[in-house]
Amino acid sequence: xxxxxxxxxxxxxxxxxxxxxxxxxxxxxxxxxxxxxxxxxxxxxxxxxxxxxxxxxxxxxxxxxxxxxxxxxxxxxxxxxxxxxxxxxxxxxxxxxxxxxxxxxxxxxxxxxxxxxxxxxxxxxxxxxxxxxxxxxxxxxxxxxxxxxxxxxxxxxxxxxxxxxxxxxxxxxxxxxxxxxxxxxxxxxxxxxxxxxxxxxxxxxxxxxxxxxxxxxxxxxxxxxxxxxxxxxxxxxxxxxxxxxxxxxxxxxxxxxxxxxxxxxxxxxxxxxxxxxxxxxxxxxxxxxxxxxxxxxxxxxxxxxxxxxxxxxxxxxxxxxxxxxxxxxxxxxxxxxx
Numbered sequence: 001x002x003x004x005x006x007x008x009x010x011x012x013x014x015x016x017x018x019x020x021x022x023x024x025x026x027x028x029x030x031x032x033x034x035x036x037x038x039x040x041x042x043x044x045x046x047x048x049x050x051x052x053x054x055x056x057x058x059x060x061x062x063x064x065x066x067x068x069x070x071x072x073x074x075x076x077x078x079x080x081x082x083x084x085x086x087x088x089x090x091x092x093x094x095x096x097x098x099x100x101x102x103x104x105x106x107x108x109x110x111x112x113x114x115x116x117x118x119x120x121x122x123x124x125x126x127x128x129x130x131x132x133x134x135x136x137x138x139x140x141x142x143x144x145x146x147x148x149x150x151x152x153x154x155x156x157x158x159x160x161x162x163x164x165x166x167x168x169x170x171x172x173x174x175x176x177x178x179x180x181x182x183x184x185x186x187x188x189x190x191x192x193x194x195x196x197x198x199x200x201x202x203x204x205x206x207x208x209x210x211x212x213x214x215x216x217x218x219x220x221x222x223x224x225x226x227x228x229x230x231x232x233x234x235x236x237x238x239x240x241x242x243x244x245x246x247x248x249x250x251x252x253x254x255x256x257x258x259x260x261x262x263x264x265x266x267x268x269x270x271x272x273x274x275x276x277x278x279x280x281x282x283x284x285x286x287x288x289x290x291x292x293x294x295x296x297x298x299x300x301x302x303x304x305x306x307x308x309x310x311x312x313x314x315x316x317x318x319x320x321x322x323x324x325x326x327x328x329x330x331x332x333x334x335x336x337x338x
Contacts, residue, residue, distance in 0.1 A: 026265050030282045038232060038283030046231040050224060050291060057220045058085060064213035067206060068125055071199050072117045082303035083107060089296040089303075091252070100126075110307055120172075120197020127168055127201075128214040130161040133246040136218065140243035147273040150247060157250065165201065172198035221245050228291050232284045234276065244270050248285075264289055 062080040069075055083103070090099030100122055108115040134157035140146065141154045172195050200206045225241040244267060251266025264285045271281035 023261060026261075026268055026282065026285075030278050034279035035283045035286070038280050039287060041233070042287055043231045043233070046227050050227050050231075053220060053224045053227060054295065057217060057224065060213060060217045060220060061088070064125070064210060064217065067209045067213060068121050068200060069111075069113070069118075070206060071203065072121065072197065073111060073113055075111060079111075082306040083110070085296075085299050085303040086307070086309075089300045092293050092296065106307070106309065110309075114193045114197075116193035117197040120194045121200065122197075124168065124198055124200045124210065125214075127161065127164050128210050129218070129249070130157065130164065131211070132214045132218050133250055134158045134161045135215075136242050136246035140239050140246070143239055144243055144274055146243060146270075150243075150270065150273055153247070153250065157246075168198050168201045171195055172202045218245050218249075221249075224291070225288060228288050229284060232280065232287055234271075234280055234284050236271075236274065236276065240271075240274050243274070248288075263292075 058081060059077070061084040062077045065080045065084055066075050066077050083106070086106070087099065087103040090102050092099075104115050104118045104122060107113060107118050134154070137150070137154035137157055141151055146154075200210055219242070222238075222241040222245045225244055226238065229236065229241065247270035248263050248267035252263040267285040267288060268278075268281050271284065272278055276284075
């Protein structure tokens with residue numbers, strides 16, 4: 001117990017320290033007064049359009065999650081909707097990417113799925129997001145003066161996601177070349193469940209659906225970014241917002257800091273890289289983070305109520321007393337047997 005408490009304290013301290021460092025990086029070269037004036041001058045007339053796009057993006061995320069877990073268990077879009085709302089809210093708030101772990105344990109309990117199945121499915125979802133960001137960065141790099149740092153990020157994402165797809169496809173192979181004894185050890189550990197969770201990468205139709213929905217989700221996000229820019233009087237060509245979606249969300253995945261701060265930093269730097277005014281870029285990044293985050297003050301509790309969740313179930317260190325993993329994993333059936 002004491003060791004767990006120490007680990008949590010260290011995580012909190014690291015998260016606070018990294019978040020503070022990112023805030024300093026965001027604000028060190030800007031005039032706070034100019035940023036405040038830009039924020040105060042935002043045009044609220046765009047809020048209805050922003051809200052409409054917000055609804056569409058959640059519906060697309062719920063549809064993608066339904067497709068993603070279709071080979072594990074059928075889930076309706078209606079049931080998936082509160083889950084994706086909570087998932088995005090948790091990822092905005094928690095450092096160390098703990099939001100994903102929280103949603104795996106909640107989804108396992110509420111949908112009756114194995115956590116290892118869900119871990120594999122979550123890995124595929126993150127991988128498809130990474131592929132989408134890599135494509136967005138690759139396309140925009142050809143047309144925008146994004147600078148050496150973002151060109152390096154683009155190359156890293158293109159190579160990294162390609163390797164990730166290959167590794168996930170290999171891990172999801174139904175017929176393992178390993179020895180029977182090692183296969184038995186993997187079954188006891190739950191490796192077969194994890195491979196089944198990754199199974200979407202070896203189902204062409206399912207993978208195509210997840211890929212298409214991932215592209216639609218992030219293009220919708222680019223529309224949201226564009227509408228927010230209009231509210232702040234920031235004018236840029238459409239490709240800038242495609243680039244911004246990819247760069248800022250890569251920043252949100254920085255593991256130590258609270259993800260919203262990583263998003264802010266990369267959003268600000270991405271706009272500065274395409275020659276936007278630093279103060280306006282900072283105000284826009286802060287306003288965009290508000291557009292993405294503030295609705296969760298209402299939507300988060302509603303989603304938790306819809307899923308009948310207690311406060312304890314929303315904590316990142318909560319441990320369920322039982323789960324599908326506690327049951328022994330059955331040996332694989334012969335080919336053709338269902």
